[in-house]
Amino acid sequence: MLQEIAAQPAALEQTIYAEREKVARLAQAVRARDIDLIVLVARGSSDNAALFGRYLLEVTTGIPVSLAAPSVYTLYNAELRLSRALVIGVSQSGEGEDINTVLAQARRAGALTVGITNEAASTMTTIVDEVLLMHGGRECSVAATKTYTGQLLLFYMLAAALDDDSHRIEYERIPEYAAQALGLRPRIEELVERYVFMENCIVVGRGFAYANAYEFALKLMETCYVVAERFSSADFLHGPLAMIERHFPVLVFAPPGETLNGAGELLTRLRELHADTLVITSDANVAAQASRCVMMPAAIDELHHAIPYIIPAQLFAALLAAAKGLNPDAPRSLSKVTRTL
Amino acid sequence: MLQEIAAQPAALEQTIYAEREKVARLAQAVRARDIDLIVLVARGSSDNAALFGRYLLEVTTGIPVSLAAPSVYTLYNAELRLSRALVIGVSQSGEGEDINTVLAQARRAGALTVGITNEAASTMTTIVDEVLLMHGGRECSVAATKTYTGQLLLFYMLAAALDDDSHRIEYERIPEYAAQALGLRPRIEELVERYVFMENCIVVGRGFAYANAYEFALKLMETCYVVAERFSSADFLHGPLAMIERHFPVLVFAPPGETLNGAGELLTRLRELHADTLVITSDANVAAQASRCVMMPAAIDELHHAIPYIIPAQLFAALLAAAKGLNPDAPRSLSKVTRTL
16 A cells, blocks of 8 residues: 555656546547536545546536436436436446446436546446546555546546636646655654554545545545544534544644635634644644644645645555554455445 | 424424425426436535435436535535526525525526525525425424424425326325334334443445435434444445444444345345444344344335434434433534534
């Protein structure tokens, strides 16, 4: 897992180089049709990547996005009206049966279908109109890391190709940001010692950082066996806040931009409740509100933070697992390909 | 909270009686337009009701549904293409600023807008094209119960009005099912004693039962301060399963229908892992796989289970809070109206 985390800058570079042309072709196909809905379908870490894709694509293209509920198709056999939809399946292995069933049904319903996967020879690639691949080699660790950031990158590339340039997505900067984030490893190594006996926690992020809250929580669940809940800061205030008592650990993503103020206010509220907070941010004032912080490079802006900001979280999960005496590459009860219908 | 739980059959009757005509009028307005997307926007318990609405409306109408991310509108100021959309806001108080902002923007974008609320004089009702009300009086407990089931019922009524009758939604049967479910109170009173020291748990449901898993978990978080994670059984197998160790509590909804087999298989897997499981079901074979069970009336079928099946869960949360020496009507750190943007 640590090797795959470290391989991310190079993998991202490769994906940019190898997929740029295909993404441009796909954007042309989208523009040539009357697309008024994007449906994303995925499970696990890939579903977290889709959650990011949702925010990015809605904000930059103005096209509404729906995260599919696979059981609507696979168990209830619904036939949705998707003739004006772009349907994108996301699966590391390309073998998720439920994802592939949704893609096949969507194509029959007249949708433009796309598969995002790490496996060029997988079943998914035989079903869809266009395939986008993550590069950088097979992922061996059960806990996804480089495929998650590869999926985020492909959403950036697609959004940039569909955007009229008003949002200035410069995804070419992301591999360098990822490399900078890897430099935090010594800081994280030191930090995790404090969390060895943490049994449960809450992870909070909002907007472009919401998906990372889900992904950080999932890494903590699968590699450290921590009961990690995930919320947007707005949803968190609608009920779950009641759980917070003295020393309750809350991990907060506070990247620059529109969500920063809310994150700062949440940290102030959590301080009043004597929670134990860890914040990933580049803002010194917000960091001062938290019990502990991971300081990110200030140059990483709102639109480009998602990939570099998940890297300290990936490192945290892998190193905390090791500090707990667990092997993050072989979580109990799991295998790499999960088959559900 | 217990009073409001008990008031649900009567409240549901009143809502059917008072809203039937308005729902029929709304269905006509939907049919008169070229609607190819339904967007639901809500927070907290109302968002859980919307999650149910999503499954029900997609399965019965074939129109794709998207659960809105309010921050896309309120923080990132995106202007989505919604001219062919039906946008439904759900809010107990009708005063959720973020929900109302989304509704106002959607109306400007040409969408048909609907507000589902408990407060006829709220801000929400002044923004939307059509208002659907839950009846049965103001909700005083911070933890929503009768407004949650009232919202589910309105989704049933809307789905029935939009359906071509092929799904045979008979929502008039639901108040009686709810009354039967209330009869489980002595069983739940006895059961909660066993869970007084439970600190965290996982709640699982899928398809039409997925929203209830979210709602049960939220009730446990806000009234009992239990760290309760919620998953669909399919997502649960993609990683979070690793958390399960001997005696880990897992609460499972296993209603009849398409999701029953999967729930049974999950319980068998959890048994192998020595988890401590509680199942809400009417199926004796599935019940036999679990550590403890709540047996529901066998007459309640797949399409109509969501409201009666949440009632033992509501009772469980309220009675467990009392058994823990907590007041479920006054959760710490919360107030009835949560204002977020």
